[in-house]
Amino acid sequence: MxxxxxxxxxxxxxxxxxxxxxxxxxxxxxxxxxxxxxxxEKIAPGHLGLWSCFGGISFFIFMMQVVTGLLLMIYYQPNIDVAHASITKIMNEVPFGWLMRGMHAWGANLMIVTILIHMSKIYVSGIYKAPRELNWIVGVHLFLLTTGLAFSGYLLPWTQLAYWATVVGTETPAAVPYIGEYIRYAMRGGEEIGQVTLTRFFAIHVCILPLVTAGAIGAHLVQIRRQGIAGPC
Amino acid sequence: MAHATKFTKKKECEVKAIPYEEKKRLVREGKAHWFFPHHIVEQMVICMTIIMIMVTLSTLFPAHLGPMADPFDTPAHIKPEWYFLPAFYTLKFAQYFEFLGAWAPKLLGIVIQGIAVTLLIFVPILDMGGAERRPSRRPIAMILGGVGVFLTLLFGFLGHIA
Structure with missing residues (x-):
């Protein structure tokens, strides 16, 4: 038998x-x-080369940011009086808190580097051409979302540097004609940067932008699956 | 043979439709890898390397925590993170246009950034080079891309030393 x-x-x-x-x-x-x-029973194209990996690497770093970010969120307090102290506690007392914060901070920098490498590769190899035009556009938005995540996350430790960088950063859109003042007001949640600003930057950083970014990554990947890997020139 | 030469350009659903025996042949001829275990192991090695790099960097160069924010103490030099330096210097650069009037520096600072981002978004539409993908056959796209990278790096450097 x-x-x-x-x-x-x-x-x-x-x-x-x-x-x-x-x-x-x-x-x-x-x-x-x-x-x-x-x-x-799935096959993957052979010998795509290292330069083709950076989109996937950016995606992996994004997922790492979600994990380390969730762990940091357990101890972080979005309150201007205690935010800085809560980060000090994460760095000094929480087991491996220093590592999670270090990986989150380095991850932010590395993610921007890997996205820029990915983007250069796509540009040089002409992969943005038909039928992938829309995916380039989604990709540029993903890069902008990443800088948005970096900008909003930078304020959260409520350090001197972060505070004043945010003062300059939120001042910039005020130059937009007609609606600039409103944009600045909306970003700061008032005329000055204070508790309201920290609260909304926290909400934007841990909830709104990650969700939007995850959705855009989904749109990015669905298109890759439908259109296939571009392959060599 | 059509499968063998062009399958990298196939859609996911088309690759799926290739018969199993044909897939075996593609792998034997070195034109493809099995997703399992070859590709997955490759991906895991890359992921582990990234984690290793992140852990090493975090250990050797721990994340810095500066002094707490003081709204009444404006520091002498306010500089953003490196990735915002080109945008930061664009604002400084726009100040050279003060001779146009008091409105010019602030508005131009943001308009230049807006134009740069818009150009980047519409690259596929602005590229008139047709379907040609080889960099050597796309001199205009390469030169314009190079100019863009050069200006970004230059502005970043000038922002760094400003």
Missing amino acids: EKETLVFGPVKITNKYLIQGFNLINDRFGIKELLDDEVF
Whole structure:
């Protein structure tokens, strides 16, 4: 009698309990076909080269920022009186707090570097051309969203440098004709930078921009899947 | 053979439709890799390397925490992070246009940035070079891109030393 085998690409499973367990799930959700198509019988283009990795690396760093950011959020307090002290506590008392903050800060810098490398590669190889025009546009917006995340996150430790950089940064859009004053007012939540500013920068940094960025990344990836990898010139 | 030469340019759904035996042949001929385990292992090595770099940097150069904000004490030199230096210097650069009137510096500072970002967004539409993708055949795009990078780096450097 031939033994029952479950084949996942190069992996062959003959253990009957494992097969029964898998069938328990597969009979209900039909995941075998999905796993074959998306994992075990899937092929990826060979030798794409290091320069093609930077989009994926940027995405990975984004996910790392989400993880380290969530951990920092557990101890951080968005209050102008105690924000700085809460960061000091994260750095000095919280186990591995220094590491999470370090990785979050370095991650922000590295993410901008990797996005710029990714963008240069796409530009030089002409990958933004038809049919991928819209994906370039989504990508530029992703870069702008990243700078927005960097700008809003920079204020949160409520340091002298962050405060005054934000004063200059929120002053800039005030030069826009007609609506500039309103933009500045909306960014600061008033005439001056204070508690209201910190609260809205916190909301923007930990909720609004990450959600929008995640959505834009989704749109970016869906287009890549529909259009395929561009391949060499 | 059509599969073999052009499959990298195929859509996900088209790659999926390639028969399993054909996929095996592509892998044997070195034109493709298996997603599992080859590609996944490759991705994991890259991810681990990134984590390693981030941990090493955070350990050797820990995140700095400056003194607490004091709204009544304006520091002598306010400088943004490096990635905002080109934008920062654009504002300074616009001050050279003061001779146009009091309105000019502030408005031009933001208008120049707005134009730069708009140009970047509409690159695919502005590029008149057709479908040609090889950099060597797109001298205008390469020169304009180079000028853009040069100006950004120059403004960043000038912002750094300002």
